[in-house]
Amino acid sequence: MKISQSKKDTGVYCCAYGCKEKPNKKKAGLCHKHYARKRREVDPVAVRYNQWKQSAKQRGKAFSVTLEQFRQFCRDTGYIVNKGRRGMSATLDRVINSEGYHIDNLQLLTNRANASKGANDARCPF
Ligand SMILES: [Zn+2]
Known part of the structure; x- marks a missing residue:
């Protein structure tokens, strides 16, 4: 995933290249979608673990x-x-x-x- 440093500095848009969603400061200047994508790139095991845990909880396991x-x-x-x-x-x-x-x-x-x-x-x- 490409990150635009100038977009990140300006803070108007999500700093992923070509994205015009609102950025979230708590998410490193990324929108929700690109933040989720980045998390999957950085730590796919943790992301999968959280999904799995949530799913088990929903099914009452x-x-x-x-x-x-x-x-x-x-x-x-x-x-x-x-x-x-x-x-x-x-x-x-x-x-x-x-x-x-x-x-x-x-x-x-x-x-x-x-x-x-x-x-x-x-x-x-x-
Ligand atoms: Zn984005």
């Missing part, structure tokens, strides 16, 4: 995995690299469906395998 545990899990499994919606991509899955998201109840599964488990609970959270 217990959740005890810390960001550091998630980082380690991603390093061990290559999760962020492999994630996606196609059949052979990886998703996060609970080993025991009735249990919540805890680091020892977490496994990496392909979308295809996840869908074929059949339980309506086993949907990809993303």
Whole structure:
């Protein structure tokens, strides 16, 4: 993502190149969209972790995995690299469906395998 220093100094527009959205000082002079994009570039694991945690919360699942545990899990499994919606991509899955998201109840599964488990609970959270 290209950042315009002159736009950042002026502070009228989001400082991403070519963007005319309002900047947010708390977001380094970027608009909401470009700030989110930058966060994904800088720390995709943290962004994914927050989305995942939010999703688990919305679905009323217990959740005890810390960001550091998630980082380690991603390093061990290559999760962020492999994630996606196609059949052979990886998703996060609970080993025991009735249990919540805890680091020892977490496994990496392909979308295809996840869908074929059949339980309506086993949907990809993303
Ligand atoms: Zn922008």
